[in-house]
Amino acid sequence: MKNTNPLVFQLKSCRMCEGKNLERVVSLSPTPPANAFIAKKDLKTKEKFFPLQVNFCLDCGQLQLTHVVSPWLLFRNYVYVSSTSSVFIAHFEEYANDLIKRFKLNKNSHVIDIGSNDGILLKPLKKNGIKVLGVDPAVKIAKEATKNGIKTLPRYLNLKLAKEIIKRFGYADVVTANNVFAHINDLDEIVKSVKTLIKETGVFVIEFPYLVDFIEKNLFDTIYHEHLSYLSLRPLIALFKRHEMEIFDAKKVNTHGGSLRVYVKKNPAKFKVQKAVFEFIALEKKLKLDDIKTYNKFASKIEKNKRKLIKILTDLRKKNKTIAGYGAPAKGNTLLNYYKIGPNILDYIVDDSEYKQGLYTPGTHIPVVPFSKIAETRPDYIFILAWNFATPLINKLSDYKKGGGHFIIPVPEATIV
Ligand SMILES: [Zn+2]
Structure with missing residues (x-):
């Protein structure tokens, strides 16, 4: 069948191993970006609604979306700014210190961050005198970052850009890519580009x-069009091996909700492979991440959770x-669209990002308003969509809770606290 929609295509082979034995394991509702x-x-x-389904690769065990939505559509006008969250700022300060200590970075070192957003990782590195460069296709955010002192190229990394960067800015000691690897369809291109970009002794983190x-x-709600791959160590080891690079620590x-930081080297003689790598491989085997049954079970669990949560919400209404x-x-938005929760259930959603305030959620059309609305309207229940911030939120709203307010948390299982 001819692909009639140039904004989306179906992936016919696995992006990690190029195998063709893909099997559908999860089907959510078609959803806007x-x-x-x-x-x-x-x-x-x-x-625009696009399919939201997940395939399992029977050859290498990689979990991935069945359809790839055009990155231009997804990222060009990206509004997510990392530094609006103090939790993330602290995280990336720790990350910067980790890099400085491990790789003995100093004022002669050069770090390039791919998908650098507003420079959340590069800022603390720069503060330590390290030379930094950001690359991020979100034009508006890149421009703003550059204005704020973190030079950011508003581009996608490819081999051509890598060569251009080397000419203009020099090779990198460290290239980082955080929360972007899962977003990229052509991982071969990115690995090739990074391998070109780093010095012989350089690392990719x-x-x-x-x-x-x-x-x-x-965490089924982390399935959305931007997340093309659901990553674990074993398929990644195979990917880097194909490019003669090696994961040496994790x-x-x-x-x-739980991430892995992985360190990859170019020079086989440098950096000994650490015990942690083998421990994570053992853990993944123990959890049967290479077995399709694991994902079939996962799919029935999220269906069950869906029924439970909808019952809670509709009973309250x-x-x-x-x-x-x-x-x-x-x-x-994955959760709201999959559960079909609209303004008939949630009166509004509060969010600290000024980019989102005044707008409506895609597909479900719930208004996004500033946090102050909670104090103004004192809702009986607060449904925590940003569950990764549940603990700080509940602490912050201790008075609301004392006054009889309740919280609903959707994962791992729908619960009222
Ligand atoms: Zn595969």
Whole structure:
């Protein structure tokens, strides 16, 4: 069949191993891009919905979306700014210190961050005198970052750009890519480009939401069009091996419900492969991440969770309870669309990002408003869509809770606290 929609195509082979034995394991509802928040004047305009389904590769065990939506559509007008969250700022300060210590970075070192966003990792590196460069296709954010002192090229990394960067800025000691590896369709191109970009002794460090947490904590809502791959160590080892690079260390970090930071080297003689790598491989085997049955089980669990949560919400509405949403993260939109939760259930969603305030959620059209609305309207329940911030939120709103307010958390299982 001819592909009639140039904005999306179906992936016929695995992006990690190029195998063709892909099998469907999860089917969510067709959904608009998770960051395509809508202005009031556009509410009547028809939105673009794309399939949201997940395939398992029977050859290498990689979990991946069946369809790839055009990155131009997803990222060019990206509105997500990392530094709006103090949790993330602290995380990337730790990350910067980790790099400085491990690789003895100093004022002669050069770090390039791919998908650098507003420079959240590069800022603390620059503060330590290290030479930095950002690359991010989100034009507006790149421009703003450059204005704020973190030079950011508004481009996609490819071999051509890598060569251009070497000419203009020199080779890199460290290239990082955080929460972008899962976003990229052509991983071969990116690995080739990074391999070109780093010095012979250079390293590539990536961080991504870890498949182990995805499965264990039931984080199905992190399935959205931007997340093309659900990453674990074993398929990645094979990917880098194809490019004659090697993963030599890995570290668990807390962001996005549980992430893995992975260190990759170019020179086989440099950096001994650490015990942690073997430990993560053993863990992935123990959890049967290479077995399709694991994902079939996962799919039935999220169906069950869906029924439970919808019952909680509709019962509350029947009792005329008011419910507000907390957080309008991308993942929230997978959940809202899959559960068909609209303004009939959530009166509004609060979010600290000024980019999102005043807009409506894609597909479900719930208004996004500033946090102060909670104090103004005192809803009976707060449904925490940004579940990774549940603990700080509940602490922050201790008075609300004392005054009889409740919180609903959707994962790993729908619960009221
Ligand atoms: Zn594969």
